Amino acid sequence: MTEREKEVFDLINSNPLISQEEISEKLKIARSSVAVHISNLMKKGYVLGKGYILKEAPYIAVIGGANIDIEGVPLGVLKMKDSNPGVVNKTFGGVAKNIAENISKLGIDTKLITLVGGDSHGKDLIDYCRKKGIDTSYSTMLERESTSIYISILDEDRDMAVAISHMDIMTKMDIPFIKKRTSVIKGAVLCVVDTNIPLETLEYLLKHFKETKFIVDTVSLEKSKKLKNLLPYIDTLKPNKIEAEILSGIKISTREDTKNAAEIIIKKGVKNIFLSLGKEGVYYSNGTEMGFIETPEITVTTSTGAGDAFLAGVTYGKSERKNIKKQVMYGVSASISVLTNSKIKENDIDIDRINEILKEVKKCNSMKNI
Template identity: 45%
Template sequence: MTNREREILNIIKDNPLISQEEMASMLGITRSSVAVHITNLMKKGLIKGKGYILSDEDEYVVAIGGANIDLLGFPKGKLNLRDSNPGRMKISIGGVARNIAENLVRLGVNTKLLTLVGDDLYGKKIIEHSKKIGLDMSLSKVLDISQTSTYLSIQDDKGDMAVALSCMDIYDDFKVDYIKENEGMIKKSKCIVLDTNIPEEIIKYIIENFNIPVFLDTVSTNKAMKVKNFIGKFYCIKPNKYEAEVLSGIKIESENDLKRAAEYFLNRGVKKVFITLGEDGIYYGDESRLNLFKTPKVEVKNATGAGDAFVAGLVFAYLNDFDIHSTAKFSTAASVLALLSEDTINQNMSIENINYIIKEMGL
């Protein structure tokens, strides 16, 4: 679903009897353009016949995992360890699953987030922000005895993370019963996005009980170990080089090693694998193709949200039937867009801007 189709669908939900002329006036477009979008929505089964009767089977993606507050520090010069550094501080709403979900919403994808937040200032901020951008957190839980997950990151003078601390004890309260309570809703989703911030038993339950493509962000080498014994159950995985090493047992020092690691995952049942290599690009593969995709050099303002934007690109590409090379291009451009913003989520994340980057950088 495009951003414009999403706008029109939301208008119709509020007023099913609204005329096309009224919608055109509200959106600043022609009535004929509204008619085209409505026809497309009807073809997709989101509107049924006259009177704009909405479909009960609205397409959506479910993201399950972390939501937290990111505290980001940027030094004004070279970062000196064991010293007080002059710099700037920024507070952003983060969490891997939540970040992926927000990027998807900005790409026009209806997304529901299952997560835990505390009944505190940070938890309220996350929920309020989600309502503002249209991210559905109605099934997320607020725990009054836990602190909302918090992530503190200090960047170096190049915009890369120098050191970070995380306080994510709240996810110890993530239980299988919570997933069971929402089983019907999850089963109707187009796909599931998981991060490894949640307990291993939750990840294993989801992968064994839902016959839906699951996209996995492995998050870190330590947390990636939760899925090592059942990595082949995932539809698509996005480890970085080091996470790929611990999951495959293959030391990656060359392109041939990357090929061997990708084949390791594919041979165990993964349908699509994308191994991220930072400024060196992406190594991707499926049953039809293995390839090293070089990425353009960009001036990095904040690398924290690049991987999350990349996964959102993977999901968007899946929903729109992209081939694997087009998927790599689109997802890389989404990550580049994230790198260009000091915020964890680039407020300008959109299909149009991603396509602009693909064209301008010759991806």
Template identity: 40%
Template sequence: MTQREQEIIAIIRENPFVSQQEIADALSITRSSVAVHITNLIKKGIIRGRGYVVDERDHVSVIGGANMDIMGYPFTTLRRGDSNPGQVSLSLGGVGRNIAENLARLGVNTKLFTVVGNDIYGDKIIQDSLKTGIDMSHVLKINDLGTGTYLAILNGENDMDVAIASMDIFSRLDEKYLEDNQGIISKSQAIVFDTNLEEKVLTFGVNLFQDNDLYLDTVSHTKALRAKKIIGKFHTIKPNRLEAEALSGIKITGRGDLDQAATYFHREGVRNVIITLGEEGVYYSDGKSTGILKAEKVIPKNATGAGDAFQAALVYANLEGMEIRDKLIFSMGASLLAMDSYDTINKEMSTANIQKIIKNLEVTSC
């Protein structure tokens, strides 16, 4: 929400039957300006009709992985089976945690629901995430398993060549944990699931919160299959081509196949279908409009966090009531900003910096 919208909400909470003119007088603005803000707040689902009942769903919940990322960068072309001169960095990671940090940096009130070990990595994840603005008060900390770790070796173009994910701890992100936090999660404006959750837990969580707008981050081809039986319960999905094939059962080789896959997902119940196509761009469909958007190719400093930034921006854009094409452009801007950093999360991530990128972004429709 904007600062002005927050001021209007504060007045409405005091008096749900306050008139638009009374709000205008209190804030020293015109009644017509108040009417525009009220309309936007209704579109965003923050207030519901006359007399301006405030929907207390004021945050986004992210349910998924949090781990430490260890990244190896070769100075030159990566040589397999050899010791490569380069550098190694250590940073906070995990798909869910990365999405949560990007959301927080975009100004969204964000709560993370995950599990970490009672170790130095777990402490660092909690403390450093708090500094970025994520609410970590509901994170589960356990003693008998270590915090998740993701080890990646990048190639000469700073894209991932091979990686190992040590994620046994996420078996503790279970049904009981979701039930224990049901009250606060159910009050979310939106809920993002990543597929680091085991299939039975993901299914349980999606059914538990089916009255909310649910977003899916597929994480990987293998893990995406955990959502296959419940795919229609998601508001927005963002698989890549291979993941979309696995979830729909449709081989995707061209535009017609993309449309067919989107039709399948819409029939299942998905509202927004986003399929990333690598260098070929991003396909989108909301059941009314479809297309492929493509931006100019860039050489990333680090591409590993681009998808997480894209996902967070999609959630933000939807909360702001953007049309689907504008959502895609905004999310592509976030992805490009993410890649302009050696860290998994670009510390300069913000709506203002995304808008700067979009202003100069050459996007073609296919």
């Protein structure tokens, strides 16, 4: 801890509710410098976030799963029911945690609301998030529970072939848990939630916090079914084609089917939809503005985390009050930044990189009738 960081730490320690502006005045330094010192203290683990409230700082709350990701990649063609030579990577993951980390990397104050076990995995997860500048003070570590683990096997094209998700701990995220976090949810400019949480909790969350704008990640086909009767309470939804079929009730085989499915979901109450079509891009609609956004040709290094990055990009665009087309382009650009990741154990994502990719996305779509 540097001398200046110690001065900031001592002020926070003596008054956990002190604002950045007050610290700036007391130490006679720029408020932007205070923000940097606090970020460093959080990364070093000295400031955990508990009780430290920055009322003037807008933030995004992210609610849902955090887990250990174990990914296996074969060296050749994946052979089912056989042992495949390959590479195994262990990372910190989970839909909510991934989205929270990506949003934080884009320079937005982020509060993660999740559950982890009291095992070494849980402690490592929380420590990792804090070092990344994510506020975990509203998350809980359950001593007698096991931290969620997600195991995925990719094929030779780096697409997921099969996965197993052990997320029993998420059943503990009940309504009383959410009620205790009412103030932080109501105070968020946007709230991202994934469907890993129990149905009754999801229903309470979406129906009770009527003034909160919820961005919902469907997570999987099975878990997306929880949303069938909750669509009127969702501001923004990101389903893939199969999930959209379930929520709309129609089969999607053509572009016209895609438009019709999105229109049905919009009519059911969703304000904005971003329908992921895989390699074919994304269809977006808010009932007034709509269109297809295609992706430029890229060399994919991994498919893991691309969907989470997409939603983080959309969330960034919404927080910057961009129109829906610009939001989807931010989402696609963030997704590409992960799909072409140059790092093995961590998503290579930042706003400068996204803005560079954004130029290619715009160029790819500029000559198309979208």
